[in-house]
Amino acid sequence: MTDWIEIGRIEDVPRQGARLVATPSGNVAIFRTVDDEIFAVRDLCPHKGGPLSQGIVCGKRVACPLHNWVIDLASGEAAAPDEGRAACFPVKVENERLWLQLVRPE
Numbered sequence: 001m002t003d004w005i006e007i008g009r010i011e012d013v014p015r016q017g018a019r020l021v022a023t024p025s026g027n028v029a030i031f032r033t034v035d036d037e038i039f040a041v042r043d044l045c046p047h048k049g050g051p052l053s054q055g056i057v058c059g060k061r062v063a064c065p066l067h068n069w070v071i072d073l074a075s076g077e078a079a080a081p082d083e084g085r086a087a088c089f090p091v092k093v094e095n096e097r098l099w100l101q102l103v104r105p106e
């Protein structure tokens with residue numbers, strides 16, 4: 001099922017930061033890199049559920065604000081030696097507007 005929802009404009013997301021979007025599937029953190037790449041990751045650290053949207057973005061990774069696990073924004077995978085994965089969602093930019101797909105294709 002394709003279920004794209006419009007979630008605002010790219011300028012609404014700070015560079016090297018995140019904006020939280022509440023969805024029927026839970027809170028999703030929309031990240032923007034310094035190069036204006038956009039990623040969507042569930043706002044739930046795979047360690048103990050920390051709010052990834054409040055972490056520090058460096059490159060295409062975010063450091064969780066609670067215990068500093070580093071999460072890859074593209075895959076949701078925790079950097080070794082930590083193990084775990086945050087759910088990622090498809091996101092796209094069309095005419096500077098952001099679209100989020102809530103159902104993950106498997």
Ligand code: FES
Binds near residue numbers: 047067069
């Ligand atoms: S909850 Fe994210 S590192 Fe512990």
